[in-house]
Amino acid sequence: MSKNKKVTFMTAATLATTVFLSGCGLLGGEEKKKIDPPQDASYLEESETEVLEESQGTDIKTEEQKEEGVETTVPTELYLIDKNGYVVSQTMNLPKKEGIAAQALQYLVQNGPVTEMLPNGFRAVLPADTQMTVNIKDGTATVDFSKEFANYKKEDELKILQAVTWTLTQFDSIETVKLQLNGKELNSMPVNGTPISEGLSRADGINIDTESAVDITNTKALTVYYLGGEEDSYYYVPVTKRVDNEASDDISSIINELAAGPEYGSGLHSEFQANVKLLENPKIDDGKVTLDFNESIYGSFKEKIVSEHALNTLVLSLTEQKGIESVAVTVNGKAELVTEKGEKLSEPVTRPEKVNTGSF
Numbered sequence: 001m002s003k004n005k006k007v008t009f010m011t012a013a014t015l016a017t018t019v020f021l022s023g024c025g026l027l028g029g030e031e032k033k034k035i036d037p038p039q040d041a042s043y044l045e046e047s048e049t050e051v052l053e054e055s056q057g058t059d060i061k062t063e064e065q066k067e068e069g070v071e072t073t074v075p076t077e078l079y080l081i082d083k084n085g086y087v088v089s090q091t092m093n094l095p096k097k098e099g100i101a102a103q104a105l106q107y108l109v110q111n112g113p114v115t116e117m118l119p120n121g122f123r124a125v126l127p128a129d130t131q132m133t134v135n136i137k138d139g140t141a142t143v144d145f146s147k148e149f150a151n152y153k154k155e156d157e158l159k160i161l162q163a164v165t166w167t168l169t170q171f172d173s174i175e176t177v178k179l180q181l182n183g184k185e186l187n188s189m190p191v192n193g194t195p196i197s198e199g200l201s202r203a204d205g206i207n208i209d210t211e212s213a214v215d216i217t218n219t220k221a222l223t224v225y226y227l228g229g230e231e232d233s234y235y236y237v238p239v240t241k242r243v244d245n246e247a248s249d250d251i252s253s254i255i256n257e258l259a260a261g262p263e264y265g266s267g268l269h270s271e272f273q274a275n276v277k278l279l280e281n282p283k284i285d286d287g288k289v290t291l292d293f294n295e296s297i298y299g300s301f302k303e304k305i306v307s308e309h310a311l312n313t314l315v316l317s318l319t320e321q322k323g324i325e326s327v328a329v330t331v332n333g334k335a336e337l338v339t340e341k342g343e344k345l346s347e348p349v350t351r352p353e354k355v356n357t358g359s360f
Contacts, residue, residue, distance in 0.1 A: 072096040075354050077170045078107050078114065079163035082228060083121035084267035086207050086237050087162045091354040092117055101141060101174065102134040104167050121229075125163040127151040134168075140199055141168045144180040154192040161189070162207070165200040176201045202320075205240030211263050218245050224257045225316040226268040227309055234309065235356045236316055237268055251282040251289060251324075254317045258310075271299065271310040279332065287325035288348055289318060292333055299340075306337050311349060319351040326350045 073093035082088050092114070094103060107114040111128040118124070131146040143164065152160060168174050176199030179186040187197040205221050219242035228237040239262065247253045259276045262268035273296040283290040299307035306329075315327050326348035329337060337345040 076104050077354055079166045080122045081125055081159055086228060087159050088235060088237050089356050090119055091357040101168055101171055105132050108163055125160050136173055139175040140178060141174045142178045144183055147182055149181060150190040152191060157189050157192045157194050161200060166206055169202055207239045209239050209241050219243055220245055222250055222254055223320045224254055225313040226262045226270050228268050250321055252278060258313060271307040288328055289324050290328040292330045295331055297331055304336055304338055305340055308340055315349040315351055
């Protein structure tokens with residue numbers, strides 16, 4: 001499974017759509033744009049060099065910023081727990097300072113600095129007063145937690161593993177995560193004994209759903225995105241499903257899962273129609289996958305409008321796959337898609353730099 005943490009901006013393709021998620025927004029137009037952050041925020045490029053320098057205490061502020069006393073911020077995805085118990089990213093502007101990886105984990109601590117920033121219905125995942133250090137080497141982040149780390153309820157154990165792993169692996173220098181407690185390596189979690197001897201990665205999944213798997217030994221994991229929250233305050237929730245090993249291809253399997261929707265009573269939903277189908281096999285070329293759908297992809301058939309949420313969950317789900325950076329969409333072989341704002345979609349769909357930015 002690929003994290004696709006860097007956004008690739010495609011310059012050609014007239015078959016498809018451009019989707020950038022600013023919260024739930026969908027932006028079109030001829031020129032691609034990055035997500036507009038709040039006006040007091042500036043982006044930090046999460047290259048391996050920068051994250052490593054920060055972990056070693058390098059000050060990343062410019063001399064001019066130091067002289068002016070300006071404290072800039074960097075949008076960072078924090079994986080928190082929503083009211084339904086799902087681990088979900090919320091992008092927040094954190095102070096731009098040394099040790100960005102360790103700082104992100106500090107914002108996962110209950111009663112910590114994230115407290116005044118939590119969206120309604122969300123809570124932090126790490127026990128109160130937990131302290132940690134992060135050492136990054138050769139793509140692995142080793143996190144050493146203080147004794148307070150063990151003060152969690154057993155039902156939160158997997159959520160903690162997922163939140164820590166997905167928060168850290170948003171940075172390009174981190175592929176896997178190892179945990180320590182008071183300097184000693186953890187081979188299993190301290191409360192419910194979940195094994196963690198190998199490095200943790202996004203391939204381990206998040207919000208794992210095995211309800212539809214009859215024989216889990218004959219399945220593979222795929223992560224798809226559904227909608228959580230309520231109207232006017234939706235956010236995107238990753239769910240790792242188990243699909244048959246004999247399925248024709250992962251891309252088609254993802255679309256089938258989006259069309260099938262989440263489990264009943266999950267608190268999640270999908271804006272894909274149940275009878276959405278691909279008319280041809282997916283075509284992958286230089287990081288772009290082209291999909292030709294039947295007309296059920298339209299949220300409004302009369303006006304041939306495609307739901308922005310359907311498009312957003314599609315691009316988020318597909319760009320979790322290794323080698324896929326953008327998505328081109330046609331209907332019956334033609335590029336006739338129109339947004340809910342009445343804008344024609346004429347460029348590839350690309351993953352946003354950050355998900356669930358809070359501007360809903």
